[in-house]
Amino acid sequence: xxxxxxxxxxxxxxxxxxxxxxxxxxxxxxxxxxxxxxxxxxxxxxxxxxxxxxxxxxxxxxxxxxxxxxxxxxxxxxxxxxxxxxxxxxxxxxxxxxxxxxxxxxxxxxxxxxxxxxxxxxxxxxxxxxxxxxxxxxxxxxxxxxxxxxxxxxxxxxxxxxxxxxxxxxxxxxxxxxxxxxxxxxxxxxxxxxxxxxxxxxxxxxxxxxxxxxxxxxxxxxxxxxxxxxxxxxxxxxxxxxxxxxxxxxxxxxxxxxxxxxxxxxxxxxxxxxxxxxxxxxxxxxxxxxxxxxxxxxxxxxxxxxxxxxxxxxxxxxxxxxxxxxxxxxxxxxxxxxxxxxxxxxxxxxxxxxxxxxxxxxxxxxxxxxxxxxxxxxxxxxxxxxxxxxxxxxxxxxxxxxxxxxxxxxxxxxxxxxxxxxxxxxxxxxxxxxxxxxxxxxxxxxxxxxxxxxxxxxxxxxxxxxxxxxxxxxx
Amino acid sequence: xxxxxxxxxxxxxxxxxxxxxxxxxxxxxxxxxxxxxxxxxxxxxxxxxxxxxxxxxxxxxxxxxxxxxxxxxxxxxxxxxxxxxxxxxxxxxxxxxxxxxxxxxxxxxxxxxxxxxxxxxxxxxxxxxxxxxxxxxxxxxxxxxxxxxxxxxxxxxxxxxxxxxxxxxxxxxxxxxxxxxxxxxxxxxxxxxxxxxxxxxxxxxxxxxxxxxxxxxxxxxxxxxxxxxxxxxxxxxxxxxxxxxxxxxxxxxxxxxxxx
Numbered sequence: 001x002x003x004x005x006x007x008x009x010x011x012x013x014x015x016x017x018x019x020x021x022x023x024x025x026x027x028x029x030x031x032x033x034x035x036x037x038x039x040x041x042x043x044x045x046x047x048x049x050x051x052x053x054x055x056x057x058x059x060x061x062x063x064x065x066x067x068x069x070x071x072x073x074x075x076x077x078x079x080x081x082x083x084x085x086x087x088x089x090x091x092x093x094x095x096x097x098x099x100x101x102x103x104x105x106x107x108x109x110x111x112x113x114x115x116x117x118x119x120x121x122x123x124x125x126x127x128x129x130x131x132x133x134x135x136x137x138x139x140x141x142x143x144x145x146x147x148x149x150x151x152x153x154x155x156x157x158x159x160x161x162x163x164x165x166x167x168x169x170x171x172x173x174x175x176x177x178x179x180x181x182x183x184x185x186x187x188x189x190x191x192x193x194x195x196x197x198x199x200x201x202x203x204x205x206x207x208x209x210x211x212x213x214x215x216x217x218x219x220x221x222x223x224x225x226x227x228x229x230x231x232x233x234x235x236x237x238x239x240x241x242x243x244x245x246x247x248x249x250x251x252x253x254x255x256x257x258x259x260x261x262x263x264x265x266x267x268x269x270x271x272x273x274x275x276x277x278x279x280x281x282x283x284x285x286x287x288x289x290x291x292x293x294x295x296x297x298x299x300x301x302x303x304x305x306x307x308x309x310x311x312x313x314x315x316x317x318x319x320x321x322x323x324x325x326x327x328x329x330x331x332x333x334x335x336x337x338x339x340x341x342x343x344x345x346x347x348x349x350x351x352x353x354x355x356x357x358x359x360x361x362x363x364x365x366x367x368x369x370x371x372x373x374x375x376x377x378x379x380x381x382x383x384x385x386x387x388x389x390x391x392x393x394x395x396x397x398x399x400x401x402x403x404x405x406x407x408x409x410x411x412x413x414x415x416x417x418x419x420x421x422x423x424x425x426x427x428x429x430x431x432x433x434x435x436x437x438x439x440x441x442x443x444x445x446x447x448x449x450x451x452x453x454x455x456x457x458x459x460x461x462x463x464x465x466x467x468x469x470x471x472x473x474x475x
Numbered sequence: 476x477x478x479x480x481x482x483x484x485x486x487x488x489x490x491x492x493x494x495x496x497x498x499x500x501x502x503x504x505x506x507x508x509x510x511x512x513x514x515x516x517x518x519x520x521x522x523x524x525x526x527x528x529x530x531x532x533x534x535x536x537x538x539x540x541x542x543x544x545x546x547x548x549x550x551x552x553x554x555x556x557x558x559x560x561x562x563x564x565x566x567x568x569x570x571x572x573x574x575x576x577x578x579x580x581x582x583x584x585x586x587x588x589x590x591x592x593x594x595x596x597x598x599x600x601x602x603x604x605x606x607x608x609x610x611x612x613x614x615x616x617x618x619x620x621x622x623x624x625x626x627x628x629x630x631x632x633x634x635x636x637x638x639x640x641x642x643x644x645x646x647x648x649x650x651x652x653x654x655x656x657x658x659x660x661x662x663x664x665x666x667x668x669x670x671x672x673x674x675x676x677x678x679x680x681x682x683x684x685x686x687x688x689x690x691x692x693x694x695x696x697x698x699x700x701x702x703x704x705x706x707x708x709x710x711x712x713x714x715x716x717x718x719x720x721x722x723x724x725x726x727x728x729x730x731x732x733x734x735x
Binding site: 052053054082086087088092095096097099100101103107109113117121124134142156157160267311334336341346348350384389403409433 | 501502519628646652686693701706
């Protein structure tokens with residue numbers, strides 16, 4: 001189905017000798033399922049872009065080598081022709097929606113290729129057999145949960161029935177249930193005869209589906225494993241490859257016990273209504289200094305809202321929030337906490353990393369000295385004069401954490417800090433958070449990342465129906 | 476019966492959960508789309524442009540404002556109609572105030588120009604609210620070039636996104652103690668430009684990039700005929716609507732000349 005020989009790609013504007021892909025040779029048979037993995041920046045996203053034709057036809061650059069798709073040389077195919085054979089689901093479903101309404105989104109590619117109404121209906125009805133999402137039709141895309149967006153994104157690609165399906169980190173924003181549903185869906189697609197290529201960090205949920213696992217490193221295919229070999233990889237081998245674990249930790253419910261120490265922050269009987277829906281319904285929560293508390297729960301359960309109320313970005317309708325024993329108004333909470341949101345791009349405003357830390361503060365020599373200290377502590381010293389936008393995702397996140405530490409905020413909340421991070425970077429983040437907690441900070445994580453929870457979290461709250469439904473511990 | 480609920484906001488979102496299509500019959504309901512055709516909506520914009528600039532008398536301008544409200548109500552955009560009425564009335568009343576101060580006077584001048592723009596802008600709203608597929612296919616039936624159609628569709632798709640991103644930026648800035656108040660925005664325009672516009676541009680450029688990549692792969696750049704899942708055709712009702720709009724537009728201009 002796919003044959004790559006000697007594929008090398010360098011993005012336009014990238015320095016010489018800094019190819020994103022080097023001499024990739026790969027044959028994928030029809031009906032096969034291939035998993036691409038490796039550290040962040042290893043070239044797996046670029047490889048998916050070569051496969052769907054975006055490199056070099058959309059993202060310009062120098063491509064050498066040969067790419068045969070179903071026997072045709074892709075150099076001679078326009079990018080939309082490649083797109084008809086190779087359907088692509090991108091990392092962030094939010095930004096790939098072209099239409100404002102789910103129905104239009106699903107039929108968009110069929111409309112573009114002038115399918116008849118009868119044809120579209122027939123294909124939709126056959127799509128329901130593997131992906132029953134009739135209940136999501138005729139909705140505005142902006143109001144969907146992450147899991148629902150992911151389903152619409154996959155449906156919009158599968159409706160036109162492409163032979164090959166490429167997915168770039170499809171589980172990045174999904175909770176445990178939605179990830180399981182995704183795995184089941186991929187299995188159905190495979191059984192239907194689709195060739196599937198998945199680029200992913202979280203590999204545990206895919207082990208029943210994949211036929212081969214390729215580990216990329218520095219633009220090359222570094223290792224190739226059959227399914228049996230991949231499943232048999234020992235923990236230290238995975239660690240060495242910078243990969244995540246194959247088995248997820250399990251959680252068991254914990255009988256809630258009242259700890260003797262004073263909580264750093266308490267929220268009591270918080271209610272919050274948005275439009276017609278009651279988001280928070282009597283939330284009671286206690287977090288403690290020197291601890292890392294994880295908030296888990298399904299997509300759309302209200303985890304982010306809880307943290308926005310706790311940090312004061314959103315106002316509660318009723319209830320109270322105390323920091324260290326005093327009831328604070330939302331505005332006062334904002335000044336005593338820091339919320340690091342998932343998307344770092346809109347949280348960075350200055351021209352250099354140094355200014356980024358100091359923005360909004362009165363500049364004194366003392367503050368500057370402290371800023372330098374935190375840069376050192378978070379391994380950012382070498383980037384102090386770089387533009388924040390030019391940093392990698394993990395580095396941007398550290399800049400935000402440094403800004404929070406410099407402001408001496410007691411409560412630091414992070415929303416999905418490790419979505420899209422490879423095993424190595426996930427472990428680095430866990431270490432950093434642990435050291436912050438050891439310094440006495442109160443840390444809250446909103447996360448689906450079981451491995452992160454396993455490696456640093458001390459307390460787990462599970463959110464359901466607008467309040468803390470359960471407390472768990474790791475089994 | 477209009478199958479596509481055009482009321483924006485959470486209310487329609489909630490009500491839709493109860494009335495979700497589940498069977499083949501419901502697919503049929505979506506197919507037999509019965510909103511006012513996009514070509515009529517487009518014509519309404521063209522027909523509104525001329526009077527909104529040429530009308531001289533306050534009475535004809537007010538009559539036109541009433542037409543705008545009626546148009547929005549006919550298209551079941553009650554919320555938009557209310558918003559329009561409130562803003563327009565507020566501006567109108569502001570201008571009734573007698574002022575001697577030059578500075579305030581010049582601000583009021585700008586308001587009166589803005590009030591004219593509002594007329595056309597709100598008549599244009601229903602075009603953006605049409606299902607994207609219907610919009611693309613009706614424009615392609617008029618032989619509008621593909622580039623223009625896609626650009627227009629992306630523009631309507633992008634407006635809510637920009638608003639979303641703007642709010643996210645503003646809320647995250649609060650933690651750094653910058654740009655908290657609207658007054659601060661006005662007092663430090665350069666800093667506001669840097670701290671809001673730059674991240675907004677970085678974000679929207681990234682989204683636009685991915686959006687176009689995914690659209691191109693799904694055939695957005697294919698020249699030639701497109702089809703529409705929802706039925707797109709000019710009905711008798713559409714034609715009558717078209718004629719009424721033409722008459723109203725011409726009538727306004729004539730009345731204005733008469734009363735001048």
